[in-house]
Amino acid sequence: MKDQIRAFITAEMIRDAKYPLKDDEPLITGGLIDSFSLVELALFIEKTFGIHLDDVDLTAENMDTLGQIVAFVEAKQ
Amino acid sequence: MSQVQPVSAHPSAETLLDRARWLSRERPDAPAVTLVSHDGDHTLTYADLLAESARYAYALEQAGVQPGDLVVLVLQHGEAVLFGFWGSMLLGAVPSIFPFLTEKLDPERYFDSVQKLVEHSGVKVVITYAELEPALREVLGACTTPPTILTTEQLQPGGDIQVYLARNPARPDDTAFLQHSSGSTGLQKGIMLSHRSVLNQVRSYSAAIHLTPDDVVVSWLPLYHDMGLIAGFVMPIMEGIPLVMMSPFHWVRDPAILLHAIARYGGTLCWLPNFAYNFLATRVRDADLEAVDLSSWRAVINCSEPVHAESHRAFLERFAGRGITQESLMTCYAMAENTFAVTQSRIGQPVRLDVVERAALMERRQAVPTDSDVPSMTIVSCGWPIEGCALRIVDDQRQDLPERHVGEIALKSTSMLSGYYHRPDATAEVMADGWYFTGDMGYLADGELFITGRKKDLIIIGGKNIYPQDIESLVNAIKGVHAGRVVAFGVYNERLGTEDMAVIAEVDVEDAEARAEISREIRASVTQNVDVVCRYVHLVDHMWLIKTSSGKIARRANRAKFLEEVLGQPEEA
Numbered sequence: 001m002k003d004q005i006r007a008f009i010t011a012e013m014i015r016d017a018k019y020p021l022k023d024d025e026p027l028i029t030g031g032l033i034d035s036f037s038l039v040e041l042a043l044f045i046e047k048t049f050g051i052h053l054d055d056v057d058l059t060a061e062n063m064d065t066l067g068q069i070v071a072f073v074e075a076k077q
Numbered sequence: 078m079s080q081v082q083p084v085s086a087h088p089s090a091e092t093l094l095d096r097a098r099w100l101s102r103e104r105p106d107a108p109a110v111t112l113v114s115h116d117g118d119h120t121l122t123y124a125d126l127l128a129e130s131a132r133y134a135y136a137l138e139q140a141g142v143q144p145g146d147l148v149v150l151v152l153q154h155g156e157a158v159l160f161g162f163w164g165s166m167l168l169g170a171v172p173s174i175f176p177f178l179t180e181k182l183d184p185e186r187y188f189d190s191v192q193k194l195v196e197h198s199g200v201k202v203v204i205t206y207a208e209l210e211p212a213l214r215e216v217l218g219a220c221t222t223p224p225t226i227l228t229t230e231q232l233q234p235g236g237d238i239q240v241y242l243a244r245n246p247a248r249p250d251d252t253a254f255l256q257h258s259s260g261s262t263g264l265q266k267g268i269m270l271s272h273r274s275v276l277n278q279v280r281s282y283s284a285a286i287h288l289t290p291d292d293v294v295v296s297w298l299p300l301y302h303d304m305g306l307i308a309g310f311v312m313p314i315m316e317g318i319p320l321v322m323m324s325p326f327h328w329v330r331d332p333a334i335l336l337h338a339i340a341r342y343g344g345t346l347c348w349l350p351n352f353a354y355n356f357l358a359t360r361v362r363d364a365d366l367e368a369v370d371l372s373s374w375r376a377v378i379n380c381s382e383p384v385h386a387e388s389h390r391a392f393l394e395r396f397a398g399r400g401i402t403q404e405s406l407m408t409c410y411a412m413a414e415n416t417f418a419v420t421q422s423r424i425g426q427p428v429r430l431d432v433v434e435r436a437a438l439m440e441r442r443q444a445v446p447t448d449s450d451v452p453s454m455t456i457v458s459c460g461w462p463i464e465g466c467a468l469r470i471v472d473d474q475r476q477d478l479p480e481r482h483v484g485e486i487a488l489k490s491t492s493m494l495s496g497y498y499h500r501p502d503a504t505a506e507v508m509a510d511g512w513y514f515t516g517d518m519g520y521l522a523d524g525e526l527f528i529t530g531r532k533k534d535l536i537i538i539g540g541k542n543i544y545p546q547d548i549e550s551l552v553n554a555i556k557g558v559h560a561g562r563v564v565a566f567g568v569y570n571e572r573l574g575t576e577d578m579a580v581i582a583e584v585d586v587e588d589a590e591a592r593a594e595i596s597r598e599i600r601a602s603v604t605q606n607v608d609v610v611c612r613y614v615h616l617v618d619h620m621w622l623i624k625t626s627s628g629k630i631a632r633r634a635n636r637a638k639f640l641e642e643v644l645g646q647p648e649e650a
Contacts, residue, residue: 015577015612020593029181030597031604031611035329036352036539036573039360046362055331056115060180 133164135236144169169246350540355574372400422460
């Protein structure tokens, strides 16, 4: 799951598939993805992992790093 | 559309307060604003809105606010900012809405920018929340004359709206409120708008969009931006038209709420920046669209960033089955310096697309229509000047250019700014003989305005204006970057319908990990200071960047080099 999400973020959002994205690298506060991209990421996660994310879930608190996202999605599954 | 008398049938109003008196007398129980939030919808009548505003006026008066004093609102999208805005105006004071702190911005830098505004503009009172009060008190203490800080939590009941309405603290040429010229550099440039200008804008623009009492405005737009403040707040209130609003932070995470609000309230009018067409077309789940009827939506007005025909097409394709038609997709050209709208496409008519020869436009700056196979570009019309607004297209010497020649757009209107607050120098730069020189480039054809670009480099991302020099100076400050060897520019992203930010910086180090660290710092600094993302951060060796003969970094030449060498795309429009 982590690699799938990482691949989506680097290819679609950072636009650099070779970007060495670390598990604990801040995505939102680090300036890698913006609020507009957050919805896109959420829709990808919903489709790929069959869960539903509410808009209130889409915060830096839940989704600022790849590690947080994976933990959050796993908890929802 | 029903044949109802257009609104704006109140030519006697000379100030916004005259209209408030009328609303209080004639429409007290009519719905004024419905706020859509996670806690459900909450509707305020005009009586509610005015009574609560009186409470704010009372607190401001207790704090010593006099007519003409500046009141800055550091508040999130919600009721408090509406009350603070009208409460200030009830006293004849001048409200100004400041963008609120977001989770991305660095709080220290943010408070510093509030401090700069307060210091420069001589702000009398700042209204904010209790939670921000300690931090604000600390930074604002450094001001020559520290302002009073009021928190929404400490406001006591008090203030009788009828007492305030009976006063006449403002004259038609007094400043009603300040708008901010967008872009981070522009934050210190408050645009003064008189009651007369605002009312003229409301009247002319209402006529241009055929506003009727049957209309319902729906908006997710921020109120610190002219499109949100005027089209999405002041105009519907002044015209007594129901307004349904939601926070931009809520909407960006759940774009379907806009469509649900339109369906639920029979929304007829909505203003969107171009990116929002792509965003709505692609970021709403099918499941969230079930049984959503958008047929009440008579005009979706594209404004505040360059309009792309492709974005309209994507929007229409997604929502045609929900009642959206080609004729409902409108365009508008607007700026805070003209209160809001300058031009508007004709309601009920498809927007004109002008297909012109690419080479003639790029090389001779002429818009030559073509239907042959020569390389062409499609420019979307922004419509005709609204009533009371005249346009000219001028060359670098501010001499008039003929039809279909590209030049700077200048305007003279009945709804213009009185000037920049405390900035006669900045005012003199852009105004001459009653004309305002917009810095936007375009041409006129058969009375219609077509926008082709900007005179100065400006990046527009999601409707937000960003000056490249602000980004460059942030990047310059980062360790490892060659000072002065940085360039920032926008690259149009067709999928998103807006620009992506690109930064190129020369660095000395060659080690991949060291470079990655510099990239991270660049991205973090830009997002924490300006609240936008750098989609491309491209680090290059020394001497990669092209300089002009005068030794300056040439933004456009470097942009072209980046597009060709790095993205492998030729220069687009």
